[in-house]
Amino acid sequence: VRYHRFSGERVTPSELEALRANNTLEKCTIDVLPCKESERRRLDGSCNSLKNPSRGTVTVPHHRVLPAAYHEGNQERRSVSGKPLKLPREIRTALLCEGISVHDHLTSAVPGFGIFSFGDVGTVHDIKFFMDNKTDCCTEQGQKDFRCAPNIIPEDDPVHRFSGIRCMNLTRPLDFQYFGCTKDPVPAPIEEATSVYDLSPIYIIEDNVGVPVRTNKGGELVVEVDNGIIWPPSGKGYCPATPAKAGQKCFENYSNALLPVQMFAVWFVRHHNYLAQNLAKVNPQWSDDQIYFTARDINIAYAQEMLVYQFMPALLGKENVVKSGLASSHTGFRETYDPQAYPQITLEFVIVYRWFHLIQNGVAKMLDSEGNYLREHRVVNSTFNAGFLGEDDNIVYLTTGLLRQEAARANTGVHPDLAELGLPNLQLATDIITSDLHKNRLFGLRPYVDYVKFCFDEDIESFEDLEKRIPAEKVSILRDLYEDHRDIDLMAGLWTEKIEGDAHIPPTLGCLMTDSIHRTIKGDRHWYEREDKPHAMSYDQLQEIRKASLSNMVCVVGDKVEKVQKNAFFQISKENPLVSCDEIPKIDFSYWAETQYYYVTEQIYV
Numbered sequence: 001v002r003y004h005r006f007s008g009e010r011v012t013p014s015e016l017e018a019l020r021a022n023n024t025l026e027k028c029t030i031d032v033l034p035c036k037e038s039e040r041r042r043l044d045g046s047c048n049s050l051k052n053p054s055r056g057t058v059t060v061p062h063h064r065v066l067p068a069a070y071h072e073g074n075q076e077r078r079s080v081s082g083k084p085l086k087l088p089r090e091i092r093t094a095l096l097c098e099g100i101s102v103h104d105h106l107t108s109a110v111p112g113f114g115i116f117s118f119g120d121v122g123t124v125h126d127i128k129f130f131m132d133n134k135t136d137c138c139t140e141q142g143q144k145d146f147r148c149a150p151n152i153i154p155e156d157d158p159v160h161r162f163s164g165i166r167c168m169n170l171t172r173p174l175d176f177q178y179f180g181c182t183k184d185p186v187p188a189p190i191e192e193a194t195s196v197y198d199l200s201p202i203y204i205i206e207d208n209v210g211v212p213v214r215t216n217k218g219g220e221l222v223v224e225v226d227n228g229i230i231w232p233p234s235g236k237g238y239c240p241a242t243p244a245k246a247g248q249k250c251f252e253n254y255s256n257a258l259l260p261v262q263m264f265a266v267w268f269v270r271h272h273n274y275l276a277q278n279l280a281k282v283n284p285q286w287s288d289d290q291i292y293f294t295a296r297d298i299n300i301a302y303a304q305e306m307l308v309y310q311f312m313p314a315l316l317g318k319e320n321v322v323k324s325g326l327a328s329s330h331t332g333f334r335e336t337y338d339p340q341a342y343p344q345i346t347l348e349f350v351i352v353y354r355w356f357h358l359i360q361n362g363v364a365k366m367l368d369s370e371g372n373y374l375r376e377h378r379v380v381n382s383t384f385n386a387g388f389l390g391e392d393d394n395i396v397y398l399t400t401g402l403l404r405q406e407a408a409r410a411n412t413g414v415h416p417d418l419a420e421l422g423l424p425n426l427q428l429a430t431d432i433i434t435s436d437l438h439k440n441r442l443f444g445l446r447p448y449v450d451y452v453k454f455c456f457d458e459d460i461e462s463f464e465d466l467e468k469r470i471p472a473e474k475v476s477i478l479r480d481l482y483e484d485h486r487d488i489d490l491m492a493g494l495w496t497e498k499i500e501g502d503a504h505i506p507p508t509l510g511c512l513m514t515d516s517i518h519r520t521i522k523g524d525r526h527w528y529e530r531e532d533k534p535h536a537m538s539y540d541q542l543q544e545i546r547k548a549s550l551s552n553m554v555c556v557v558g559d560k561v562e563k564v565q566k567n568a569f570f571q572i573s574k575e576n577p578l579v580s581c582d583e584i585p586k587i588d589f590s591y592w593a594e595t596q597y598y599y600v601t602e603q604i605y606v
């Protein structure tokens with residue numbers, strides 16, 4: 001059955017003809033095989049919602065938490081006075097200086113897991129568009145092109161007053177309007193990942209690639225072994241920044257986008273095989289498919305548990321996550337599904353998640369197993385380039401580094417590599433943080449004060465009122481940057497908001513992340529904590545999934561990890577000591593063992 005990707009509605013025969021004639025059938029619609037209530041989670045995300053079978057698949061629109069705010073339909077929002085707002089680069093350089101900073105509590109595994117987990121529901125296709133297709137947005141010609149939205153550098157820019165750089169290449173988000181998929185006037189950016197946390201970065205590619213993903217034996221995924229290290233297979237993946245060198249890694253089936261994304265992809269692929277091998281041990285009679293699908297279900301449940309019971313509590317404090325309803329207060333089953341809902345992430349989520357660029361380290365420390373510093377690697381040099389990770393024993397030292405290096409600290413400074421280099425070897429200069437604010441406008445998000453109202457039902461009626469949420473000295477800078485408190489961009493509000501209590505992220509970010517993640521959980525019929533989901537786990541199996549943690553994962557599939565702190569998202573401390581991997585609870589696979597039946601085919605009586 002064919003559905004419109006934009007509206008989720010069925011395509012009528014007359015529409016089908018028109019779509020074919022316009023050559024927009026594939027981009028604008030999706031063919032979904034009839035759904036069965038009892039079937040497992042589909043790789044392409046279809047049939048998660050039985051009422052809206054195409055929702056949750058790739059190439060879908062987002063939900064907008066608040067109505068869009070554009071100028072003249074699809075132009076960037078202006079001040080309430082009607083004047084254009086100040087340039088994103090001017091606002092970024094005024095609010096965030098550049099430098100090195102060190103977080104008090106969190107490790108670099110937090111931004112690391114954060115971006116891997118984002119890739120499960122969000123994509124980077126807009127980046128590919130401006131890197132591969134539209135590289136001329138800073139030329140006179142490019143600036144007239146509606147698809148272009150470059151970052152203009154002010155004359156008195158603190159860095160580029162000394163360089164010849166006056167503009168940084170950037171494009172508008174690709175939307176359904178661009179491809180002619182809807183006449184709806186409100187720009188609807190396209191998402192190209194399944195909308196639920198289903199480890200799609202590990203499993204979605206199954207049907208699309210040259211190198212096979214499954215071995216078709218023992219339920220395992222294809223891997224290759226180099227000098228004793230297990231890797232996902234290398235091939236013709238997307239690695240535009242990798243200088244062609246014989247033997248250099250470029251993952252064929254998995255993302256090469258960023259260093260931590262590459263590392264988590266390696267671990268989750270290995271983890272699948274670890275699960276498959278252990279399931280095969282307790283169930284030697286199982287077929288390849290039985291092992292593969294069970295290992296996949298456990299791997300997905302494991303990632304979901306890490307997200308809701310480890311990552312989000314590290315950001316917001318455990319009690320707050322339980323209070324919000326995102327996590328449960330007990331370890332048993334719970335009903336999370338709302339049959340009226342369907343899986344969809346919010347547009348706000350895609351933007352506010354970029355706040356993590358503030359706590360992203362510019363250099364990844366490489367540490368030996370005792371935690372001694374060996375050397376370091378500039379993170380931006382690994383963007384769309386898995387070469388460095390794959391060389392020598394780099395993954396061994398980067399792993400200990402990711403677990404022990406402090407995250408950067410928000411609200412003090414951003415790393416100059418993210419703020420000035422961005423995409424080395426791919427673009428002349430990119431300020432990722434300025435793009436975060438610029439994209440906020442290009443996505444048509446409403447001002448910060450509207451989100452404070454949405455999240456906390458609080459009216460901010462003046463710059464003075466802002467001081468409840470933003471330190472006075474930052475409010476003073478905001479006054480210089482914006483004419484009216486109702487003009488302040490959401491991103492600028494997040495950059496300056498006070499972080500308080502048990503939380504390590506700004507409250508409005510916490511609210512919008514919780515809202516979107518909750519939406520995906522409510523819309524996910526296959527969420528692992530449901531007793532009634534198709535192929536549900538038993539109670540005992542669920543208790544084993546509760547052991548999921550990053551520390552557990554790196555102990556079982558990391559390279560030469562013998563000791564780790566109990567919670568790898570937090571730095572080593574008295575409360576979070578470094579312990580031997582033997583002390584980290586492991587999954588007991590005997591709970592997956594099926595009762596064995598022995599059939600006697602012939603009895604011989606002597």
Ligand code: HEM
Pocket residue numbers: 110111112113114115118122123124125126127258259260350351353354356357360379380383422423430432435436439
């Ligand atoms: C490892 C270092 C990182 C680098 C070099 C990096 C680089 C980039 C670049 C170049 C963009 C595109 C900018 C644009 O198009 O406007 C981007 C977008 C983004 N980044 Fe990062 N990033 C890093 C880490 C992170 C982390 C830790 C997170 C979150 C935990 C994150 C979340 C995002 C999001 C949500 C987007 C927008 C994606 C979209 O539009 O769909 N990034 N990043």
